[in-house]
Amino acid sequence: MQQALLDYTLYLADSALILGQRNSAWCGHGPVLEQDIAITNITLDVIGQARSLYQYAAQLKGGETTEDTLAYLRNERDYKNCLLVEQPNGDWGQTILRQFFFSCFQRELYTQLTKEKDATLAAIATKSLKEVNYHCRWSSEWVLRLGDGTPESHTRLVTALENLWPYTGELFKAADYEIALGLDPAPLHKNWFSTVQSTLEEATLSLAPLTSCYMQLGGKTGVHSEELGYILTDLQYMQRTYPGCDW
Amino acid sequence: MGTHNLEELFQQKIDKEVKIEPKDWMPEAYRKTNLRQISQHAHSEIVGMLPEGNWISRAPSLKRKAILIAKVQDEAGHGLYLYAAAETLGQSREQMINDLHSGKAKYSSIFNYPTLTWADMGAIGWLVDGAAIMNQVMLTRTSYGPYARAMVRICKEESFHQRQGFETLLVLSKGSKEQRAMCQDAINRWWWPALMMFGPRDSESTNSDMSMKWKIKRKTNDELRQQFVDMIAEQVKLLGMTLPDPALRWNEARKHYDFGEINWDEFWQVVKGNGPCNKQRLDARRKAWEEGAWVREAAQAHANKQRTRTKAA
Secondary structure, three states, X not given: OHHHHHXXXXXXXXXXXXXXXXXXXXXXXXXXXXHHHHHHHHHHHHHHHHXXXXXXXXXXXXXXXXXXXXXXXXXXHHOOOOHHHHOOOOOHHHHHHHHHHHHHHHHHHHHHHHOOOOHHHHHHHHHHHHHHHHHHHHHHHHHHHHHHOOHHHHHHHHHXXXXXXXXXXXXXXXXXXXXXXXXXXHHHHHHHHHHHHHHHHHOOOOOHHHOOOOOOOOHHHOOOOOHHHHHHXXXXXHHHHOOOOOO | OOHHHHHHHHHHHHHOOOOEOOOOOOOHHHHHHHHHHHHHHHHHHHXXXXXXXXXXXXXXXXXXXXXXXXXXXXXXXXHHHHHHHHHOOOOOHHXXXXXXXXXXXXXXXXXXXXXXXXXXXXXXXXXXXXXHHHHHXXXXXXXEHHHHHHHHHHHHHHHHHHHHHHHHHHHHHOOOHHHHHHHHHHHHHHHHHHHHOOOOOHHHOOOHHHHHHOOOOOOOHHHHXXXXXXXXXXXXXXXXXXXXXXXXXXXXXXXXXXXXXXXXXXXXXXXXXXXXXXXXXXXXXXXXXXHOHHHHHHHHHHHHHHHHHHHHO
C-alpha cells in the first residue's frame, strides 16, 4: 500500500515536473511579452506542485531521499509521468492544446483528491486546484482564439489535435498503483470529455475524425516515448556531472 | 508663448525637481533621449532573458530552477513596464521591437556574452544586476515621471536578484573544489564586461552633458563605475574569491579603490555587433517574433470576430 502511494505520488509529481520542464522552454521566446509571462506563471505553478509532491514522496520513501534525488537521480524507466506532458512543445498551438488537455484533467483529478483520505495529497490538491482553474481558463481561451482566429491558426490547431489526441487516453486508464489505492481515473473521463468537446466545438474543431483513434499507453508505468531521455539528459545534467554537491 | 520661453519653463521645472509628465511640453531632444534610453532599457530586459534562460532547463535543483524561472520572468515584467513607459513618448511597442530587430536600437552589450556554466547565473545576478542597480537607483529620481516610477518597482526586484546571485555564488564558494573553481571562473569572465556596462569614460561620452542638465542622469558613467568597484571589491572578500585585476587596490588618499584599464577595443567591438553572442541574441529575438506572428494575428482576428458578433447580437 505504501509502495502504491509512493508510486502514485511520483506519477503526479513527474507529470507536473515534465510539463514544467517542457513549458519552461518558452520563457524568453513567447509570441508576445504578456503571454511569455503567462505561460511562465503556469510553469512556476506546476513546478511548485511537483516540488510539494516530491517532498511528500521523499517523506514516504524516507532515508536520505529528497525532492532533488527523486527528480534528478531517477532514470527514464523510473519516471511515471503520462506521455502527454513529454510531447514536444511544437508550435504555440501544440503547447496550448497540451496544456488545455492536461489542466482540464488535473482539475478533475485534484477535485477527486481533495476528498481523499490521505491528508497530504488532499492538501496539495486543494492548493493546486486554485492554480489549475486558472490554467484551464487561460488555455481554453487560447484554444478558442486559435481555432476561431485565422485559417492558418485553425489548421495548426487541427494538426496539434491530431498529434496529441493519442496521448489523452492514458490519463483515464488505471495503473496498478491507482487500482491498489482505489483511485481509478476512468470516472473522471466524462467531465473531462464534455469540457474538451464543448471548448473544441466552440473553437470550430471537430473530434469526429478521432473517435476511433488508437490510444498510446505506457508513461504511467515507465515505458515512455523517445522524448523523455533527452528531457532528463538536460534536466539532470548538473546533478549527474557533479554528484553529491549542494547548490 | 515661443519655444524659448517654453524651454525656460521646462528647465525651471527640472531645477525645482518637478517631474515631467507625458502631456507636458518638452524639448524634442528631451523626448528623443528619453525614448532612446527607455526603449534601450526595455530591450535590455528582454534580450537579457536569453543568457539566463539558457540555464533554466539545466538548473541543478528544483529550488534553483524555480528561482531562476521567476527571475527571468521578472525581466519580462520589467520589459513590459518599460515599453509602456516608452510608449508615453509617442512610439508604439511594435515600432520599438522592429527597431531592435533591424539593429537600429541598441541593448546592453553585457548580454552578448555567453553563459557557460551554472556559476554564471550567480555572477550575472551579483555583478550584472549589481551594476544595473547602480544606474537604476539613480534613475528612480530621473526627471521623466513614467520612467522614474517604473524604476522604483524594478529596483526592488533587481536588488532581490542581486542578493540571490550573491547567495548562489556563496554556496559554490563553500562547495567542492570544482564548484569553487566554477565560481572563480565566472567572476573572471563577468568582471570586465560588468565594468563596461557603465559605458564610455566621461571624457568620451557623447550624451552626458544634456542628460545631466535635464536630470535624466544624475551621476556620470565614471562616478557610477567607481561606486560599483568600491562595493564589489569588498563583497568579493566574503566569497573568498578574487577580482581579475592586478591593479585593484585601495587608495587611502582618494578613499576609493583604484582599478585597471578596461579593454576599450573589446567594448567598442561588442557595441558594434562583434561580441561572442550578438548574432545569436538578435536571431533568437527575431525568431520568437516571427514564429509568433501567426499567433498574434489569430488573437487579433478572433477579437475582431468577437466584436462583430457582439454588435450583431
